[in-house]
Amino acid sequence: MGTHYNGSKKVMRALDSYIKLMRAADTINSAVNLSLSKFGLTESQFNVLDALYHLGPLSQKELGYKLLKSGGNITMVIDNLEKDAYVERRRGTEDRRIFFVHLTKEGGEKLEEILPMKVNFITNEMNRLNKTEQIELQRLCKKIGIRKQ
Amino acid sequence: MGTHYNGSKKVMRALDSYIKLMRAADTINSAVNLSLSKFGLTESQFNVLDALYHLGPLSQKELGYKLLKSGGNITMVIDNLEKDAYVERRRGTEDRRIFFVHLTKEGGEKLEEILPMKVNFITNEMNRLNKTEQIELQRLCKKIGIRKQ
DNA sequence: GTTAAATATTTTAATATTGAACTATTAGCG
DNA sequence: CGCTAATAGTTCAATATTAAAATATTTAAC
Numbered sequence: 001m002g003t004h005y006n007g008s009k010k011v012m013r014a015l016d017s018y019i020k021l022m023r024a025a026d027t028i029n030s031a032v033n034l035s036l037s038k039f040g041l042t043e044s045q046f047n048v049l050d051a052l053y054h055l056g057p058l059s060q061k062e063l064g065y066k067l068l069k070s071g072g073n074i075t076m077v078i079d080n081l082e083k084d085a086y087v088e089r090r091r092g093t094e095d096r097r098i099f100f101v102h103l104t105k106e107g108g109e110k111l112e113e114i115l116p117m118k119v120n121f122i123t124n125e126m127n128r129l130n131k132t133e134q135i136e137l138q139r140l141c142k143k144i145g146i147r148k149q
Numbered sequence: 150m151g152t153h154y155n156g157s158k159k160v161m162r163a164l165d166s167y168i169k170l171m172r173a174a175d176t177i178n179s180a181v182n183l184s185l186s187k188f189g190l191t192e193s194q195f196n197v198l199d200a201l202y203h204l205g206p207l208s209q210k211e212l213g214y215k216l217l218k219s220g221g222n223i224t225m226v227i228d229n230l231e232k233d234a235y236v237e238r239r240r241g242t243e244d245r246r247i248f249f250v251h252l253t254k255e256g257g258e259k260l261e262e263i264l265p266m267k268v269n270f271i272t273n274e275m276n277r278l279n280k281t282e283q284i285e286l287q288r289l290c291k292k293i294g295i296r297k298q
Numbered sequence: 299g300t301t302a303a304a305t306a307t308t309t310t311a312a313t314a315t316t317g318a319a320c321t322a323t324t325a326g327c328g
Numbered sequence: 329c330g331c332t333a334a335t336a337g338t339t340c341a342a343t344a345t346t347a348a349a350a351t352a353t354t355t356a357a358c
Contacts, residue, residue: 011268017283017290018177024290025174026217028167037346042313049244061336068175073315075338080313097323099338118162126163128292134166137289141166143277145173186316191343210306222345224308229343246306246353304355313345315341320339 005060018094021068028125044077049086049111052103057090059098086110117120170293175276184270190265193218193226195267198235198260201252204240208247235259
């Protein structure tokens with residue numbers, strides 16, 4: 001390899017930081033998703049149920065905005081959740097373009113079945129770091145993820 | 150995570166750490182992927198080219214292992230890269246079950262076109278943290294992502 | 299040495315994901 | 329009012345992703 005990417009120490013360090021950050025996020029995330037799949041939910045489905053549970057009925061537009069997903073994606077995820085009767089679409093009365101997505105009783109129960117497990121799992125994973133370390137990790141991550149507020 | 154699991158401070162802290170970690174990884178990742186898409190590559194495609202560039206020809210199995218992806222997924226990604234003539238499959242001579250994936254001239258050029266941009270981008274993003282902070286971030290992330298390295 | 303077990307890859311069936319084109323409805327402007 | 333813009337959602341065509349079943353080849357065991 002030429003001199004191009006031997007780069008300075010600064011560059012090497014940044015790349016190393018990047019890789020380790022991604023790997024850490026990936027490790028926890030795939031483990032969480034694996035657990036979710038045992039309950040028959042995908043990550044996206046869980047996120048929708050979670051949002052509806054804590055925020056109440058939302059339009060598909062609002063869901064997409066909050067979960068950072070495209071409109072087409074939300075349509076698909078809601079379709080699949082509706083198949084399982086975890087949510088239902090209710091056409092807006094004021095503006096008939098809008099579908100409000102409501103959590104059903106089953107959807108709420110499903111979420112309540114899963115939430116403690118997820119909380120527990122994440123707690124265990126993150127507690128590989130002690131209090132001081134976690135506070136520092138939060139500070140550093142905030143510096144990086146800041147633009148998303 | 151909801152107010153229903155107010156739990157101990159320990160739990161709250163872990164959840165907060167988790168969210169900030171994910172957000173940081175997400176912020177950088179979506180920005181990197183957006184840049185990649187302008188070059189007509191997906192993240193997975195880039196990762197394959199990058200691995201082949203730096204490690205030389207690899208079997209699909211090895212690629213899956215290094216990139217943490219399933220066999221079926223690697224088949225698909227290689228198919229698409231092969232369509233664009235960025236890689237080619239060569240059947241193993243010793244063991245004819247194996248396909249070794251080789252970077253083509255075009256594939257190498259494509260990577261060299263993109264790499265500086267990516268390195269530069271990541272360097273800028275990560276250098277929001279100074280040297281000490283990055284070393285600490287790496288240490289913390291390694292503790293979390295440890296099972297995968 | 300032939301058969302069974304292991305391994306590498308492919309295929310298949312779901313779901314996810316995006317951007318672009320399309321449909322339906324509403325809002326705005328003259 | 330009637331036409332046009334904008335908006336909400338759906339559909340479509342790619343690609344990604346996994347797990348599980350299928351195929352091909354090699355290794356191991358008897």
